[in-house]
Amino acid sequence: MNFMFSKNKNGSSFIKRKRTLQKKAYSTPTVEKKKSESKQDVIKEEKKKSKPPSAPRMDINSYKTATGSSQYRFGVLAKIVKHMKTRHQEGETHALSLEEILDETNQLDVGNKVKQWLQTEALMNNPKIEATPDNKFIFKALYKLKDRKSLLKLLKQQDLKGLGGILLDDVQESLPHCEKALKILQNQNEIIFISRPVDKKKVLFYNDRTASMVIDEEFQKLWRSVAVDAMDDAKIEEYLDKQGIRSMQDNGPKKVAPLKRKKPSSRKKVFKKPRDNEHLADVLESYEDNTLTQKNTV
Numbered sequence: 473m474n475f476m477f478s479k480n481k482n483g484s485s486f487i488k489r490k491r492t493l494q495k496k497a498y499s500t501p502t503v504e505k506k507k508s509e510s511k512q513d514v515i516k517e518e519k520k521k522s523k524p525p526s527a528p529r530m531d532i533n534s535y536k537t538a539t540g541s542s543q544y545r546f547g548v549l550a551k552i553v554k555h556m557k558t559r560h561q562e563g564e565t566h567a568l569s570l571e572e573i574l575d576e577t578n579q580l581d582v583g584n585k586v587k588q589w590l591q592t593e594a595l596m597n598n599p600k601i602e603a604t605p606d607n608k609f610i611f612k613a614l615y616k617l618k619d620r621k622s623l624l625k626l627l628k629q630q631d632l633k634g635l636g637g638i639l640l641d642d643v644q645e646s647l648p649h650c651e652k653a654l655k656i657l658q659n660q661n662e663i664i665f666i667s668r669p670v671d672k673k674k675v676l677f678y679n680d681r682t683a684s685m686v687i688d689e690e691f692q693k694l695w696r697s698v699a700v701d702a703m704d705d706a707k708i709e710e711y712l713d714k715q716g717i718r719s720m721q722d723n724g725p726k727k728v729a730p731l732k733r734k735k736p737s738s739r740k741k742v743f744k745k746p747r748d749n750e751h752l753a754d755v756l757e758s759y760e761d762n763t764l765t766q767k768n769t770v
Contacts, residue, residue, distance in 0.1 A: 545586050549594045551577050556601060560611035563648040567608035570595070613646035620653035624662055627678035637666070637677040 555577050556568075570591050574580050582590075595601045595609050602612035615638070617623050623643065630636060644650045654676075657663045664677045700708060 545589060545594070548579055548582060548586060549590065549598070551579065552590070552595070553598065553600050556609070556611040557645065560613065561645070561648055561650065565610065565648070567604045567606075567610045569608050573609065614642045615646040617643070617647040620647075620657055623647055623653060624657060624678070627663065627676065631678040631680055637675040640665070640674040640676050643676055 552573055555573070559576075568576070570587065574582060574587075591607075596603055600612055602610050604610065615626060617626065627638065630638065643654075647653060654663070658665075661681070662679055664679045665674050666677060667674055703711075
């Protein structure tokens with residue numbers, strides 16, 4: 473009994489000591505040792521420190537909208553030219569200042585450098601913009617047309633001078649309210665539309681009704697049956713000559729023979745004395761004889 477009591481007493485005291493030691497260990501802070509860095513890690517860190525800080529990258533979208541970039545400036549110019557064209561086609565032909573143009577195109581946030589470039593260079597040298605003496609701008613069309621009467625007058629002049637027709641695209645660009653004017657002229661049978669075979673673009677001609685004539689249907693069939701697209705003038709002339717037709721001989725362009733240059737002569741030029749007063753040779757001789765005889769007598 474005494475042995476068991478003493479054993480339990482020693483065990484309880486050991487447990488108490490262990491608990492007190494654990495409490496002290498929990499209360500005191502511990503510092504962990506860092507792992508030893510390798511030589512490669514040290515070299516990498518030194519290289520990072522030695523490199524200068526890299527500049528922040530510019531976003532592509534922010535670059536495009538930057539006020540100093542050429543792409544932004546030409547975008548502003550393209551928007552202005554397009555607006556001036558549409559307002560001219562709608563009948564607004566009065567000139568505008570640069571501030572008014574920027575206001576109508578919703579570009580008032582343009583910088584001063586771009587405004588200076590537009591005022592002094594871009595709009596002044598643009599082929600589609602015309603500057604007025606009071607530093608304002610209007611759209612510069614290919615033809616100065618106001619209404620359908622001026623268009624009809626232009627087409628008549630083209631027909632009389634033999635210059636042919638006018639592209640429909642150029643008329644639509646130059647004439648305000650073009651579709652309405654063309655519809656009226658077409659209903660009055662004053663104009664003709666013909667599509668070009670190369671690019672299928674429409675060409676506008678004046679319809680000269682005084683030159684209209686009735687052609688026999690058989691002749692029209694013969695005309696349409698002959699294909700001369702792939703034949704030049706020489707082949708057409710050869711074909712007509714075989715058929716016994718020689719009416720095109722005087723209509724084509726005449727070939728002018730090259731002029732023959734004279735060869736320079738190899739003879740040396742002999743300088744001839746002037747032959748003035750040759751008809752007075754006898755008179756001079758008699759005059760000289762008389763003077764000599766008079767001297768001798770004296």
